[in-house]
Amino acid sequence: MKVEISRRRFLQSSVALSVIGGTSLSTTQILAETSKKAEANNTLSKKVPTLCEMCVNKCAAIAQVRNGIVKKLDPNPRFPKSKNMLCARGDAGIHALYDPDRLKYPLIRTGKRGDGKYKRATWDEAYDYITNKLVKILDEEKDNRSCIGYCAGEGMGEPIFKDFMSNKFGSSNFVNHASICLQTAISGYALTIGGYGQADLENAKYIIMAGANRAEAILTPDTMDLFKRTRGRGAKLVVIDPRFTNTAIHADTYLPIKVGTDLAFVLALTNVAIRERLYNLEFVSKNFDNFDVYKQHVLSKGYTPEWAEKITGIPASEIEKIARDFMAYAPQSVYYQGRRSTWGVNDFQLRRAMAIFSALGGGIDVRGGIIFGRNLPLGEHEINAPLYANAEGRIEKNAAAIVGATGSWIAWRNMVAQGNTPYPIRGMFVYKQNPMLSVPNTKKTRDMFEKLDLVVVIDTMPSDTAMMADVILPECTYLEREDPIKSFGGAMPAIVLRQKVIDPMYETKPVFEIMKGLAQKISKPLWENTKKYDEDVQDELEDADSEEEYYKENGFDLADAFEKSLEEINKERFVSKYGEEAWGELREKGVYYPHMNEYFKEIDKNTFEYYPENKKAYSTKELEEEPDKDAYLHDTCINPRDIAALRKMFSTPSKKVECYLKAMIKRGVDPMPTWHDEEFVQVPKGKFKFITGRHAQFTQDATQNNIMLLEMMKENYAWINDKEAEQRGIKFGDEIEVTSNVGSVRIKAYPTPKILPETLFYIHGFGAKSTGLTFAHRNGASDNEIIEDKIEPVFGSAIMHDTIVDVRKV
Numbered sequence: 144m145k146v147e148i149s150r151r152r153f154l155q156s157s158v159a160l161s162v163i164g165g166t167s168l169s170t171t172q173i174l175a176e177t178s179k180k181a182e183a184n185n186t187l188s189k190k191v192p193t194l195c196e197m198c199v200n201k202c203a204a205i206a207q208v209r210n211g212i213v214k215k216l217d218p219n220p221r222f223p224k225s226k227n228m229l230c231a232r233g234d235a236g237i238h239a240l241y242d243p244d245r246l247k248y249p250l251i252r253t254g255k256r257g258d259g260k261y262k263r264a265t266w267d268e269a270y271d272y273i274t275n276k277l278v279k280i281l282d283e284e285k286d287n288r289s290c291i292g293y294c295a296g297e298g299m300g301e302p303i304f305k306d307f308m309s310n311k312f313g314s315s316n317f318v319n320h321a322s323i324c325l326q327t328a329i330s331g332y333a334l335t336i337g338g339y340g341q342a343d344l345e346n347a348k349y350i351i352m353a354g355a356n357r358a359e360a361i362l363t364p365d366t367m368d369l370f371k372r373t374r375g376r377g378a379k380l381v382v383i384d385p386r387f388t389n390t391a392i393h394a395d396t397y398l399p400i401k402v403g404t405d406l407a408f409v410l411a412l413t414n415v416a417i418r419e420r421l422y423n424l425e426f427v428s429k430n431f432d433n434f435d436v437y438k439q440h441v442l443s444k445g446y447t448p449e450w451a452e453k454i455t456g457i458p459a460s461e462i463e464k465i466a467r468d469f470m471a472y473a474p475q476s477v478y479y480q481g482r483r484s485t486w487g488v489n490d491f492q493l494r495r496a497m498a499i500f501s502a503l504g505g506g507i508d509v510r511g512g513i514i515f516g517r518n519l520p521l522g523e524h525e526i527n528a529p530l531y532a533n534a535e536g537r538i539e540k541n542a543a544a545i546v547g548a549t550g551s552w553i554a555w556r557n558m559v560a561q562g563n564t565p566y567p568i569r570g571m572f573v574y575k576q577n578p579m580l581s582v583p584n585t586k587k588t589r590d591m592f593e594k595l596d597l598v599v600v601i602d603t604m605p606s607d608t609a610m611m612a613d614v615i616l617p618e619c620t621y622l623e624r625e626d627p628i629k630s631f632g633g634a635m636p637a638i639v640l641r642q643k644v645i646d647p648m649y650e651t652k653p654v655f656e657i658m659k660g661l662a663q664k665i666s667k668p669l670w671e672n673t674k675k676y677d678e679d680v681q682d683e684l685e686d687a688d689s690e691e692e693y694y695k696e697n698g699f700d701l702a703d704a705f706e707k708s709l710e711e712i713n714k715e716r717f718v719s720k721y722g723e724e725a726w727g728e729l730r731e732k733g734v735y736y737p738h739m740n741e742y743f744k745e746i747d748k749n750t751f752e753y754y755p756e757n758k759k760a761y762s763t764k765e766l767e768e769e770p771d772k773d774a775y776l777h778d779t780c781i782n783p784r785d786i787a788a789l790r791k792m793f794s795t796p797s798k799k800v801e802c803y804l805k806a807m808i809k810r811g812v813d814p815m816p817t818w819h820d821e822e823f824v825q826v827p828k829g830k831f832k833f834i835t836g837r838h839a840q841f842t843q844d845a846t847q848n849n850i851m852l853l854e855m856m857k858e859n860y861a862w863i864n865d866k867e868a869e870q871r872g873i874k875f876g877d878e879i880e881v882t883s884n885v886g887s888v889r890i891k892a893y894p895t896p897k898i899l900p901e902t903l904f905y906i907h908g909f910g911a912k913s914t915g916l917t918f919a920h921r922n923g924a925s926d927n928e929i930i931e932d933k934i935e936p937v938f939g940s941a942i943m944h945d946t947i948v949d950v951r952k953v
Contacts, residue, residue, distance in 0.1 A: 192219055192733025194629075194641035196621035197232040197239070197846065199297055200363045201629070203733055204229055204236075206622060206644040213237055213622060213644055221734040221743060223635035223753040226364040231840050235851040239620050240648075244848055244917050245603055246617035247649035256593055259610050259914055266650070269614050270664040276597040276613070278668045280569045286676040288313035288534040290569045291597070292555070295319050296576035296845070299626035299641060300618075300654040303709075304574040304601070307658045310528040311701045315537045316568065318550035323582055326549070326940045327485045331494025335801050336507050337794030338515050341633055342477045343761065344369040344378075346511040349472035351465065352479045353383035353405055354486065358390040360837050361482065379472065381465055383408065383457075385834060386862065386904060387897035396465070399899050402832045402944055403487045404455040407818050408462065409478070409496040411451035414441050415466035416503050422470060426505035429790040430799050437499065437802035440815050454823070456899075473504025475511025483836070485940040488822045488933075496816035502800045508791055510761035517760040518632035519736060522719035524712050529698035532679040538564045543939030544810035551939025552582050553932045560590040570597030574654065575618070579607035580844045580911065580925050583941050584885045584932035601657055604848060605915030617651040624653035628713040634759040637736040638721075640713065640729055659705035666701040670694060764791040812937055824945045831863075831903040833883065833946045835926040841908040847919035848911070858923035860893035862904040863950065868894035871952055878953040881924070883946050885931050888924035889953060903948055 188209045195202045195216075203222030207215040216236055220227035239245075249269035254260030264272075277291070284290040293308040295301045297320055308314055321329075325339075332339045344350065345368040357366045372378035373393040382394040383405070391397040400408060416422045417438050427434055448459035469476045478501045486493070506512030540546050542554030556578070559568045571592070578588050592598055592611040600612035609615050626641040647653070652660070673680055687693040694700055707715075718726050721735065729735040736742075736753075744752040792798045804814045826832050840852045861879060873879060877892045881903065890905060898904060910925030933942040 191642055191644045192640075192731075193622065193644055194299070194626075194639055194733070195229065195233045195236060196298060196641070197236050198361070200225065200361070201299070201631070201639070202229055202233055202363075203639055204233060205733070208644060211645055213240055219733050220745070220751050221732055221739070222639060223637050223736075224364070224631050224633065226367075227749055227751060228364050228367065230362045231852065231855065232846060235846070235849050236622065238849050238851045239603065239846075240622045242604070242848060242850075244605060244915055245620070246605055246609070246615060247651065248617060249650070250615040252613045256598075256613075257589065257611050261615065266652075266660060269616060270661055272614055273597070273599055273661065274665045274668055276570070277665055278672065280596055281669060281672045282675070284567060284569065286531065286533045286672045287566060288531050289315045289536070289538075290567055291572065292316040292318065292559070292568055292570070293572040293574070294552075294576050294578065295574040298575050299621075299629060300624075301575065302627055303655050303658060306526055307662065307701075307704060308572060310526045311662065311698070311704055313529065313531040313534045315534060316550070316555070317548065318552045318555050320576065320581070321549040322552045322938065322940045324484050325482065326938045327490040327935060328481055328483075328494045330545075330938060331491050332480060332498045334795070334804060335495050335498040336502055336513070339480060340507070340513040340515050342479050343511050343514050343634065344477070344479075347378060347475050347477045348511060349379045349381075349469055349476040350479055351381045351383065351469065351477070352390060352394075353400070353408070353481070355479055355481045355483065356384070356388040356390045356836060358393060359388065379468065385899045385902050396461070398457050398461055401454070401456045401899065402834055402902055403823055405486070406489050406493040406496060406816065407446070407451045407454040408457060409493065409500055410441060410444075410446040410816065410818060411448045411462045412466040412469070413496065413500050413503070414446045415448060415463050416470055416500070417441055419467070421467060422503035423473060423505035426474075427503060430793070431502070432795075432797040432799040432801055433803035437815055440817075444817070446818065470504050473512075474506040474509045476504050476506050477501065477512060480513070484943045485935055486944040487824070487942055488935050488945065489819070490935050490940070490942075491937040492813060492816040499800065499802060499816070507793075507800070508762050508764045514634055514761050515763055516633035517636050517763055519630045519636045519638050520720055521628060521630050521638070522716040524716055526704050527698035530679070531673065532677045535566055538566070538568065539939065543934060544807070544812050544937050546939050551934060552578070553584075553934050553941050554939045556582060556588060556591050557932060559594060560587045562594070568595070570595050570599070572599045572601070573608055573612070574601045577606045577608045577844050579611065580927060583927050583930035583943070585925065585928045586886060587932060601654060603651075605913055606844070607911055607913045610913050610915065616657050617649070618654055618657060619647035619651035623647040623651065624655075625709055625713065626653075627709065628717055634761050635736075635754045636760065637734055637753075638717065638729065639734050642730065642733065653709070655705065655709045659702065662701040662705060666699070669701070670699050673699065764793060824947070826901040826947060831901055831948050831950055832944065833881070833926075833929065833948045834902060834904045834944045835907050835930070836904065837908065838906045841906070844908045844911065847908055847922070848916045850918050853918055853922070859890065859906040859909040860923075861890045861950075862893050862895055862898045864898050864900045864902065865894040865896050867900055868892060871950065873950075873952050880951050880953050881929055882949045883929040883931060886928040888928050890924035903950060
């Protein structure tokens with residue numbers, strides 16, 4: 144994309160974006176136009192409750208609007224999840240709205256794929272281009288809707304996009320962020336204890352935090368809850384990490400661990416707890432399935448602290464102490480589940496081992512442990528989904544033991560890139576995701592896009608992936624739209640609503656309106672393809688009274704999903720459960736939960752009470768033995784140890800903690816967490832194992848062009864052990880080249896004693912190559928240019944921490 148912007152001109156508020164065949168607008172003009180609209184609407188000043196979209200946490204905010212311009216974002220104190228907090232990213236949401244580089248109108252590619260040459264188009268022109276391509280592709284593929292893949296990043300608009308592509312358009316080839324994020328962790332916990340749960344960091348007395356850097360990776364209220372209580376103020380913190388992070392600074396104990404050996408560490412902890420009978424015997428006897436089998440497994444395999452010391456580098460005495468201390472503080476002990484990607488080939492078994500170890504102390508479904516909480520229900524919104532006889536199943540379903548509806552990004556991408564698919568994949572729709580920077584081995588992602596006949600990107604910014612598109616459809620930012628109503632569960636559940644703060648600027652639209660417009664354009668033309676090739680439809684049409692009636696009644700009218708506005712859908716879903724009066728309260732305050740006006744209290748300027756202690760949902764699993772369970776579980780006088788000893792009904796097949804997963808055997812997966820030496824990737828002499836992570840001021844690569852956040856960190860640096868750096872003549876700020884088997888990057892060095900030898904680290908979310916991103920362009924390096932495209936065998940998730948690299952000073 145051709146861009147004529149300088150940093151100096153941006154700071155002077157006179158920045159312009161130039162597109163072939165288009166026009167340019169300065170930020171001064173932007174604000175002036177917005178002000179004129181405001182004056183026309185006679186709006187001078189207002190406060191609008193909404194919801195942040197700058198990260199996954201979705202904190203509640205109140206936008207201050209003056210003359211149609213968003214002047215400030217404040218925290219909304221009424222949301223229990225965000226507790227009157229809005230972090231740096233939340234504040235920087237204003238720049239997402241007024242970013243001069245944001246996409247302003249539809250664009251159609253004029254040059255070669257990836258060269259950034261586009262022409263401005265109307266929405267009708269963009270839709271016509273897509274329609275013509277789809278009609279041709281689906282005619283050639285005989286109405287196999289699955290020849291079009293689609294992907295989406297995390298966000299409140301994702302269900303709108305996904306529901307349309309899956310339930311209305313009819314493709315089975317969906318790949319989302321799960322397999323490059325938390326898939327193995329969530330599934331490992333769910334299959335073991337019935338759910339991923341939430342770590343109750345506010346009440347836990349002992350926390351093991353391994354490979355998680357809460358102090359600088361995600362600054363949310365529960366992070367603050369934890370660090371208010373560390374350093375002798377009520378919570379013991381043990382940090383296990385190859386780096387001495389900002390989280391480690393707050394730890395009572397910090398222990399560096401060799402990358403890829405966490406499973407050995409957890410198995411050794413388990414060995415101590417079982418061998419010394421430190422675990423909660425009553426809880427285990429009532430709530431564990433196949434415990435004796437697991438006990439024999441852990442003891443007979445010799446998973447002792449001495450064994451683990453040789454693998455992990457952590458002294459056996461420290462492992463013993465941690466196991467004893469964890470069980471002594473249990474059930475208010477948490478082995479923090481983590482919010483990160485898959486580390487190694489054994490990640491699923493690692494997460495299972497972590498869940499079982501936590502459960503040994505009874506710290507599941509109890510205050511101060513891992514809690515499941517409650518959800519406030521919302522009414523259903525039904526979609527009339529058509530059936531397409533010719534739509535094939537997903538292409539990579541055999542790439543791993545269990546490939547679910549969200550797919551395996553790497554396996555799917557590699558099959559398309561290599562032309563090794565059971566049927567042709569001809570196109571892809573991309574919503575709010577940037578696979579060019581987020582999926583390991585960037586070169587193969589580029590190869591995949593270059594093989595496709597149609598690439599459509601829906602986004603707010605001209606990302607590296609947008610530069611690979613045939614058509615770019617500009618979505619408005621989260622401050623310019625209403626999104627689907629959302630219920631957040633937990634100990635203090637609440638329903639929140641993201642409301643539109645100002646009208647969409649330029650020619651941008653919410654994803655709901657984008658998909659509605661697309662559906663209206665493609666529905667009839669694609670129906671002709673279905674009639675031509677779908678024999679089931681042909682047979683049924685012979686008996687139908689009317690083709691038009693059949694078309695509508697059976698869901699082939701793709702636009703019928705959008706007959707009601709999103710605002711109407713939100714209202715119906717809420718009012719059906721809580722009534723009209725509560726709906727007015729939700730729109731006024733942005734947050735709702737039953738008895739909110741009674742429960743909500745201001746304790747001091749920045750402290751609020753949301754629920755009385757005896758109304759918080761710490762323990763929610765059904766009890767076999769206690770008839771008056773609600774009163775019992777929420778009696779604050781009852782010791783958590785007593786609650787932990789009860790027989791509960793977990794959401795697993797046995798209704799217990801699952802130690803042994805028999806069904807996994809036929810899938811070639813160990814039924815119990817097991818260490819295999821051959822799965823550990825050794826580091827050759829003179830090389831490094833690369834690891835990656837995130838920073839609290841950046842959300843993956845979604846915030847990479849945010850000038851407010853770049854003021855705090857302009858680029859990423861590569862952490863390298865200071866002694867190894869000295870041997871190579873590398874000093875702080877020197878440019879180094881990092882090379883793996885799949886790529887090479889250049890980045891500035893940060894020699895430090897705070898990282899283990901043979902380990903290299905830098906933060907994810909930098910290294911954009913899109914020339915449409917003025918401030919992000921070539922800042923630092925992208926990690927996925929060098930991370931190898933390996934997948935773990937259970938869910939096909941991307942392995943992020945097993946790549947070996949060379950390092951040299953440039």
